Amino acid sequence: MPYLLRAQPYDPILGTVRWLYFSDIGFTTEPADAPSNTYFVRRIETPLTVRRSLFAGSAIGGYSETSFGKATLGNDDGAYDWLSDLDWDGRLVEILYTPVERPALADFAVLFSGAAEQLVLGDLIEIELRDLLVLLDVPASRGQFGGTGGIDGTVALKGRDKPWLIGRRRQIEPVLIDAANNVYMIDPMGFSALLAARDMGVTYPNAVGDYASYAALVAASLTGTNVATSKAAGLIRLGQKPEGRFTVDAEGVQVSGTWIYRFGDLVRHLVTSMTTVTAGSLLDASFTAFNALQPAVLGYWCDGSSVPQVRDVVDELAQSVGAYWGFGDDRKLALGRYDGPAAIADFTFGERDIIDLTPRSVERRMKSLKLGYRPFGVTFTADELKQVNVSSADLEAFQNAYRWTLLGTSAIAAAASLLATVDEAKSLFDDEAAAATERDRRLALFGAKRKAFDVVVPLTPGLHAGHTVKLNDARYGLSAGWRGVVLEAERNADDETHKLTVIG
CATH class of the missing domain: 2.30.300.10 (Baseplate protein-like domain - beta roll fold)
Known part of the structure; x- marks a missing residue:
């Protein structure tokens, strides 16, 4: 059956991308087509082999698996050796297919739309293909400190990535950027709210205001246990040096003046602010639907000492809510959740x-599950806490990385399966009720036969x-x-x- 391949590699001589057109049996478009009167050169040997999975490995939930595959072009005459002079990595490749024997261009449907990994030259030219998720294999970064002082950090911070916060996180340790003025950074894009500030687990009692900028913040008169913020600049200032480790509970960045915390909104922010993916490349309906499906508060904190890939951050968030995500043949990034088969088949x-x-x-059926929630950015040993001023509840909590739901049980699996599993999993939920709801959803899905x-x-x-x-x-x-x-x-x-x- 007829296949078409169209690709858009970068041509360094032209200084821009150029279209290339190939087919397996030869094909020419009509004057009214787009592109018009264009011959798709008969060169395709292997039109497409490609695999796509919802999740990496056999587990269901989180951790996307990118598509991979290849297409090959005949080149035993060397006529297309020049293709190696073009830059292919990350560039558009589409494979189209039709069962119609004498087709028009309108008869073809997109079978694959993704990116080239690379082109391997030979008598058979191999175009290695990847899902567009490769565009998210970049550092999740707000940029680096220049080390020039002030808000740009000290020389010791030069080259280190700046910290950032999305959603809500507890017991995170802001980065000290100005020791002389006791100024700490949470996120250069700003943050929404300071929920608590602590020194060795002891809460600072006095918050004395929010200032518009770094300059205004350091000019403010602070003494003793006073705490001030410049939320717009992502900064916190203390009236005196802390006795031990300084930690905060905070709500992160705002988008268009609104604090974001739901999975869909967090993913949108990550991919549009930290990668080359634009808002126009998102399937908006799927983001809106997922926000309605799962509106719980999530959070992610990066202190800049080590920087994850954007895709890894999205995967960790996705694992918490059981989401899958990826690019379709429309080249749109979409979100979904495994909830078992739909009532009406596609x-x-x-x-x-x-x-x-x-x-x-x-996989074995799941009998019981408990879910970790409210992860602490840092934990303490008992000796690191100022025990005389820390409540007994906090004294215990601050030494544990997660809080946990009660163990939930599927009565169906417990009665029917002697090998059903007792599991635990960690999540980025902030709220116990949200974590318990997700626990019960998973038990209903994975406790069933x-x-x-x-x-x-x-x-x-x-x-x-x-x-x-x-x-x-x-x-x-x-x-x-x-x-x-x-x-x-x-x-x-x-x-x-x-x-x-x-x-x-």
Whole structure:
């Protein structure tokens, strides 16, 4: 069947990107098409092999798995050796497909839209493909201190990444940027609220105001245990040096004047402020829907001493709420949550469609679960706390990295499965009720008995990991139709099949 490949590598001679067009059997667009009167050169040998998973490994929840694959072009005559002079990494590559034998351009559907990893030259040119998630494999950074003094930090801080805070976090240790004036930084983009400030676990009693800038903050008259802020500049100042470790509870950055704390809003901020992904590359409806589905307060703190990748931060947030996320063939970043199969399947395959159907093992059922929440940025030993002034509850709490929900139990799994697991997991929820709700959601999902299959079906444009499929087959109790979620989809254009891993 006909395939098209269009790519947009960077041409250093032109100083911009250029379009390249290839096909497997030769194809020319019509005058009314876009692009018009364009020949797609007959060079495609392998149109596409690509795999995409909702989650890395076998676990369900968090930790995205990028697509990977390749397409190849014939080059035994060396006519396209010049392609290696172009810059391919991160550039647009799209594969289009149609089952129509004599198609028009409008008959083609996008089978893959992503980025090139690199081009490997030879008699067979290999274009290594990656999902656009590679654009998020960059440092989650607000920039570095210049070491020129004042708000730019001391010489000792030169080159260190600046700290940042999103959502709400407890017991974090701000970065001292001006020892002479006792000024600490939380986030150069600002923060919303200082909930508590402590020295060796003892709360500072006096907050004396908020100032518009670093200059105004250091000019203010502070004494003793006074604490002042410049929330717009992301700063805190103390009236005197702390006796021990200085920690705060705080609410992080605002966007358009509003504090952000929900998963969808945090992801939007991270990818649009720290990567080349723009707001126009987000599937807004999925972000709005996820905020409504999971409105709980989350938080993430980076002190700048080590800097994670943006993708790793999003993955850690996603793991807390059971989210999956990634780019679709529309090149839009979308969010979703595994909640089991949808009531109405996106695609249905009967016995005549199913090329191969193989049952596969599933994870053990979950009997019990407790969830950690409200992570502390730093913990203390008993000797590090000023015990005479710290309440007994705080004295115990400050020595633990997380608080924990009660152990929840699935009565169904406990009664039916002797090998059901007793688990614990950590999260970035701030509130116990939100953590308990997520605990119970996971128990309902993973305490139930499940089936899983590897199924091979004809190549189906638009079918991706995350879709619900319905399988009708005489075997394995599927005669009445069974719905499952596609956890992994592997597209092979050589034999025109989709290999799916489905669970439900």
